[in-house]
Amino acid sequence: MNPATRTLLLTWAALLAVLAMSVAVALLALGPWSIALNLGLALLMGGLLVANFMDLLSAKPLIRVFALGALLWVFLLFVMLPVDYLTR
Amino acid sequence: MAEQAGYLDTVEQGLALHPEQAATSAAQVDLLFWVLVAVCVALVLTLFALVIGFSVRYRAGSRRPRPGAIAESLGRRIELGGAAGLTVAFLALFAWAGTLYLYLYRDPGGDMLTVNVVAKQWMWKLQHPNGAREINTLHVPTGQRVRLRMTSQDVIHSFYIPAFRLKRDAVPRLYTTAWFEASKPGEYHLFCAEYCGTDHSRMRGKVVVMTPEDYAAWAQKNGEGEGPAQAGERLFTAYGCSGCHRGRGTVPAPRLDGVAGRRVALAAGGTVLADAAYLRDSLLLPNKHVVAGYEPVMPSYQGQIPEDEILQIVTYLQSLEPGDWTVEPRR
Amino acid sequence: MSDGATIASHFEDAEQQREAGLMGMWLFLATELLLFAGLFGGFAIYRGLHGDAFAAAARHLDLPLATANTVILLTSGLSMALAERMAHAGAPQLARRWIAVTVALGASFLAIKGYEWHHEYSEGLMPLLGLAFEYDGPDAAQAHLFFDFYFAMTGLHALHMLIGLAALVLLWMLGRPRAGLQPDRYIRQVQITGMYWAFVDVVWVFVFTSLYLLRS
């Protein structure tokens, strides 16, 4: 099998495995731990999709900078927005 | 329209170049304001002087010799120096403004005259601790700290007394507080400062600052016998709260005397401070913070109690000391 | 530009044009990301304010069906990535076949999603258009908020799916064997659509996690 195709299949398998873990974590109901783990696993799945199905890993550096930049802006929103609610 | 009797209470006031200072906070805010203005004027004048000076000196027709370009290293030093100087100046101003903001906006606690304020389109409904009710007019004494506890029953409004340099939004679902100490008897404007619909510009009234003696006489005359705390106690029974929380009802419920102002342990783990917002949430969203050891069985009173009555119940609960209730509720 | 030249007249060469297209798509997806970030930010705040109510409401959703749907969508991500690979490898007809698979998977995702919505509708859990909201748990008002987010998030995601499916069907039609097919242009189109499709997958992963999995 072509190595590129193999990467894709492996990514897919990894995605399904992470999905299974994520659902298991949710069903185990670990309280706040579940939330943290589920969010972490979702980030992992999103990362796998972006890296391999959107070809970010093989993209030019500038594109990677853009992707990171977009993430940084989401981060700005998600950090600054709760400041009000957590200290209100 | 009978309810709008106090509508458009207005204050006659001539043109002034400086707003009245009628509360202790006013002078503090003004000092900072004028220092800021002085800094800004100095910077603007410097800039204008430079621009005009250069414009005249180096106008196209002038024969004055032109200096060479400013060396890049010197230019950078000018920029960095300017940036550093401004940053330091700005941070100093920030520190001053921030400290004063916390002082003015943080509830100082202690014994204060607490006035409940409910905003609605387009009027201010106020109630004093002795029960006196007012619409669009607020009577307060000098020399005593007054706390406003505000909410809104429809849209966002903003309670603004320019002479006190005081403004705070009244927000539906939230309790906001503001405090002041009036210092100069007289009548002052009360405005709604947050746009709230058709008659926003007519949602204004006045604040009447009186000497303590005059205020006492006024309060005596206008008190309705039943203050918000007493009204809250009556409502507490009328809405059936006391059945579970105070009597020996069929359902276990936490006792509430002295709960206000303390930290409450929650069924979900952790604690929460039983402030006004918590007490209000407990009424409307009873399952948001279930108290440790109890079941989430209390029904929500959402939409069934008007905002001013909720405030009265909250005032009542806050007036209780531990042990005020002699009958134990069922555990 | 219709005279058969594959390079638009304002570009210097094909490389420049390809990179410009890719960069444009990434920027567009950055915009899309921020669009969803607004919605997720709101959800996160309310999840914090009304945690128990939201968790209880989440348990009213159909987790097995949604998990199956997630598997379908992730698989469609794979088939689309394979389509891209085939297009790059100079096999547009194979690419077309994988695109067809992707369309089928995407359509079944939407069908299942539609069934789920219908189920919620018949349970009285659809607080839209003045329908009665019949929720049997505690904190019905906050559950109402949860279902508001549920329909806003899944609805907006489904809309993106529809746009993606339309683009895929168009690609499938464009790619049919004929004289005028421009291979490098077709590769660009497949690649850009593939990125969009994978992005819709990413969004779903977060929709799924936020709505279905945060149940305790």
Added chain:
Amino acid sequence: MSEPGTHYLNEGWTLRSWLLTTDHKRIAWMYFATITVFFFIGGLAALLIRLELLTPAGEMVESDTYNKLFSAHGIVMVWFFLVPSIPATMGNFLLPLMLGARDLAFPKLNLLSWYIFTLGGLFTMTAVIAGGVDTGWTFYTPYSTLFSNSAVVLAASGVFVVGFSSILTGLNFIVTTHKMRAPGLTWMRLPLFCWANYATSLIMILATPVLSMALLLIVLERVLGIGIFDPELGGDPLLFQHLFWFYSHPAVYIMILPGMGVVSEIITCFARRPIFGYTGMVISIMAIALFGFIVWGHHMFVAGQSLYAGILFSFFTFLVAVPSAIKTLNWTATLYGGRIRFTAPMIYGLSFLGLFTIGGLTGVILASLAVDIHLHDTYFVTAHFHYIMVGGMVTAYLGGLHFWWPKITGRMYSGPWSIVAALALFIGFNLTFFPQFLLGFLGMPRRYHAYPEEFQLLHVMSSLGAGVLAVGYLLPMVYFGWSLWRGKPAGDNPWDATGLEWQTSSPPPKHNFVDTPTVTTRPYDYV
């Protein structure tokens, strides 16, 4: 390819050759025409507002009408004039020219942006005709969702739609700047106008979608009945304000950064000096774009936001003032040792410098938390942001128009009249808005249709100033019109300016350059 004497304007005369054009220069003209219409619609609303405020009792129009007037003024001016003003017109026209490119990277997308813009405008105009909208341009919940009886859905949809136009423009500009630069045109040789539009574009694509989402939720709440901002359900009214200002504060920089770019070009050209501290200017442009995103909470100091969030947002606000101040310093230092010519563009440029500084420094006063308690939602705020938006942005817009008019049309306009117009703008503006600082400090709240009598004198002064200001806006329409018809040919480079756009003919040929230019020097190579 093109005959001598042909250029983008006379390539075709049919309506079709305009409406289906993908030439960035023609699309810029289409934007010019559309936003000028919107500017005068917004200006008409402003005129009625100022007339109404001549008397304190609010006798001229009903309060509902007044509320709809200031809402229309805000919505039209912000989204249909200020946001697109410089980028969509001069940016569209000049960016490819300055980069030495034949067009933007995505010409069809560029045309699509204009159609989307016009569609959004039609929505909003329909809202105005269908009874108007009375929420203010801020659409605060729960007033906009649960209480307003006006055409909120149409107006919010219009703004939602128009957002995509600015997103697509931003995307196009970023890709063009990255991919279409002429040989030798490195990043540190880019004119500051390009940098400013680049930074603006970043803000457009990163902030606009968040506003789109907030508005979409309002529309969904009104149409479908979902209740995300409904306090009765436990919704938080402040959440909307957070999402709204996450866009709308950076949007202030969408509106001012391009103006800074224009002024940098003008001041260097007429002072005959290279810009002072080019690197510092670039850094401060990018710093403003980044820090602009983390100061939004300063619109909410009295709104019930947590005090500590307020402190944090105030801190960043003070910091974001520093790069703006550096820019002012650098423009001033650029004048040092120059050979300054006082043409109309230069007068606009210097007016910008003064008015923007006043606007910026009053912003620092408003960022000072304790003082903002008093000044928030008063005319002080109104005056402050008009100094930035009108004194800054509109002045820069007109300055840029006067600067590049010869390039765009190939013709000159009347020198003396243009100087009169520029001075009328500066004087009229200050007469209109300076009294409003006093009004605000005295306690006059914004958005008041009727007001206590003691404020009348200052309101009358402000309204009279608006008359002078109107002259400053109308005069250019006259002599620009005259210039199109009878103006003297301008020549390729009437100001003797640097920059690639001045190296091609005026007006430029369809593909901008006969031969792709090569760049070998830093920008602003004057003297």
